[in-house]
Amino acid sequence: MKELANTVSTPLRGTERLSAIDEFIRLSPDTDESSLANKRHFTASLRCVIADSPMRSYLKQSKGHSGYWACDRCIQKGEICGDGSRVIVMRNVNAPLRNDADFLSYHVNDFSNDDHLDPNHISPFVRLNHPMVTGFVIDPMHTMIDGAFGRRLIGFASVPGEGKLSKTQLAEVNTRIAVFKSWKVNDFDRYVENLNGCGNYKMHVKRQFLYYHLYPVFEGILPDIDLNHIMMLQYSMLLLGSFESKPVHNSDIIEAQKILNMYAVELSERDIPCRFVSHQITHMPQDVAKYKCGTEKLSAFQYESFLIFFRRSLRSGNLPTEQLRNRLVEKKKYQLPTTASGVIIDNKVQLLLEAKRKSNACAPIQYHHKGENLPKKMPNNFCALSDGSIIVCSDFVYDDVNVSHSVIVGRKFRCLQPAFVKPYLSSDYGIYLGSNLSEVTERWPVTNVTAKIQAFPRRPHGKPNLGDKNQEWYLIPLRHTIKNVLWNPRWKTELGLTGGEEHEQVF
Ligand SMILES: [Zn+2]
Structure with a gap:
């Protein structure tokens, strides 16, 4: 976003160069001026801006986060607090909300002492008709x-x-x-x-x-x-x-x-x-x-890893929006399954080989060809099943003909209780305190798995182990794996597997 901002504020260096804002206007589907519209190969519009608060205030040309009228969502004057260091605090949670339509009026005038904007420095985003309050995400x-x-x-x-x-x-x-x-x-x-x-x-x-x-x-x-x-x-x-x-x-x-x-x-x-x-x-x-x-x-998490990518493409200052679009198309490519060295896997043989090598940390219970060294490994072998139970896998029986017929072998926590009740009942979000792991192993269809679990020993002393009958365990589903625990969705598609909801977000 910093580079985008630089492009916004830098004067045009040549007639052929457009600022990001000018280019957005050219690519906007609302622009039907033929001289602009004819030369474009695609249209683009700005849905929202995701940036931290200093960058938001820069792009909006509004008061920075240490100012009295800094909040870009509500109208309240902060109060100064502390003697030595100047800290502005905002105590009011019921202040009137700002809205897009009134954005340009948020400056000191006869009717208001709201010092949020300087009327002499208006953000270039206003020219885009971009919603100036709700279009900048917190x-x-x-x-x-x-x-x-x-x-x-x-x-x-x-x-x-x-x-x-x-x-x-x-x-x-x-x-x-x-x-x-x-x-x-x-x-x-x-x-x-x-x-x-x-x-x-x-x-x-x-x-x-x-x-x-x-x-x-x-x-x-x-x-x-x-x-x-x-x-x-x-x-x-x-x-x-x-x-x-x-x-x-x-x-x-x-x-x-x-x-x-x-x-x-x-x-x-x-x-x-x-x-x-x-x-x-x-x-x-x-x-x-x-x-x-x-x-x-x-x-902003999902963009952080690509900042260098974006910076490089925007540095030239030439057609930044078009460059961004192209980089995003490339980014999609980079989300394909890759080997540990980053090479994109583009065929099934390579996929199976790589799976065997246990290379993709995102796959909660990884795909292992012929059941080799799959989910036996602690601490990655805890998972929740569709019947609400939580198990520790000890083996995996692989079905060569139909992977979805594969079976997980493991032991079940016989006692599950909510880990806490305040400020919310933990079991409402699948979080439990588990104990009394069964000694007998059972078998479950691999398709019953609904989430991978992060397990932590409760109040540990010494070296906790699963065999200890007195040890309780916090069992917390990994939010990004819920209903998508068997394989990375792309791998699933490659293998012709269906079913289950797909979440692309990974840590
Ligand atoms: Zn506020």
Whole structure:
């Protein structure tokens, strides 16, 4: 987006060069001026802009996130807080919302002291007729995961006024984190490291922490009231559909709004500054409703890996939109199954060979030809079945003629109970505390598997193992694998398998 912004603000260097905005106007299906329309091979329109808040304010030419009138979704003046460092807090969760139609009026005038815009510097996006409020998404990666959540972790690790843990508590947290490392499933590339270093966690690690580690790491260490409070962030992400591509049910959006407002208000009640990002999460439900998809689908995550790609293509400043479109077509190619070295797999023989090599970490239970070394390997062999049970696979009986007739052999947790009841009933989202693993192995059709499970030992001491009858296990479905656990969807297609819902999003 930075390069896009540069192109927007750079004056045209030659008559043949168009800025991104001019090019969008040329490619817009609404432009029927023949001199522009005749020369194009395709049309393009801008659906939304996904960017962090400094970039949003730059593109919109609105107040930056440290300004008093910074919120780009509601009209409220922030308050200054703290003596030494100047922090702007936004406490009001019921301020009047901004709207697209009134965007240009959000500056100081006879009727308002809203200092959101400078009327002398109007964003070039206005020329596109782009919705200037709702067309700029409040990106969950920067706002929720890095912003609101990341900041709370830093508070627990090191900020006295923001819930800093005692030395003993921190040591216990770090012990759990260290044990959980050996239970990390191969869907995640990185380990969650010591909480003391959480300021340097990568974005993916923070997301992993928010969805999976949060409760198991802090349970019994944080007071329940504080644990319930930070768990509201996890709950709201689930309510907002997380990785779901389909529209989120309205009642869930309303509940998420309620929970996020409550989170922001309770932050102020704890005397923790409700900073810009912690306030802005209260606006995330608006985007989920407008764009009709789960919040992670509106995240900058999926573009982060391609930033260099985009930068290169936009650097020349020549036909940037056309270049973007071409790069996106190429990006699709790169999402094909690849070998570990990145070579695109384009035939079945190669596919089977690669599957045998166990190369694709995204496939929750990987395809193994003739059942070789498949799901026996800990900790990647926990999965949920369609009847609600959770099993640990110990073998895989491969059916050469019809892979869907293959059978999973494993043992079942005989006792499953909700892992927690506040701020939500964990079993509503498939999260359980499991124990009493059966000693007898059973067999299930491979098609019964509904999700891959991340398992963490509860309050571990020493080296937890599955044979320990007293050990309880947090069993948390990997959100991106639900109903799509057997194989990467593309592999499935290659093998002529059908059925099951396909989710393309992977970590
Ligand atoms: Zn606001």
